[in-house]
Amino acid sequence: MGMLMIKCPTTGRDIPTGIEMDRTSFTNAPVFFSRTYCPICRTNHEWFAKQAWVRETRRAAKHKVLVTQRT
Ligand SMILES: [Zn+2]
Numbered sequence: 001m002g003m004l005m006i007k008c009p010t011t012g013r014d015i016p017t018g019i020e021m022d023r024t025s026f027t028n029a030p031v032f033f034s035r036t037y038c039p040i041c042r043t044n045h046e047w048f049a050k051q052a053w054v055r056e057t058r059r060a061a062k063h064k065v066l067v068t069q070r071t
Pocket of ligand 1: 008011042045
């Protein structure tokens with residue numbers, strides 16, 4: 001499982017949507033539209049699925065290790 005992330009349109013920072021979804025489910029999901037409360041702007045941002053991505057912490061950590069080994 002991963003956390004669905006979006007980029008805050010005002011500050012450009014990554015914010016978690018609070019929606020947990022794995023990458024496969026997200027890829028297969030129909031186009032959807034949602035709204036997330038942004039703790040930075042203290043307002044709701046509206047976003048489309050194509051603007052979001054899944055952050056999987058385990059895979060990110062594994063990738064980091066691989067990069068370190070190559071370097
Ligand atoms: Zn924001």
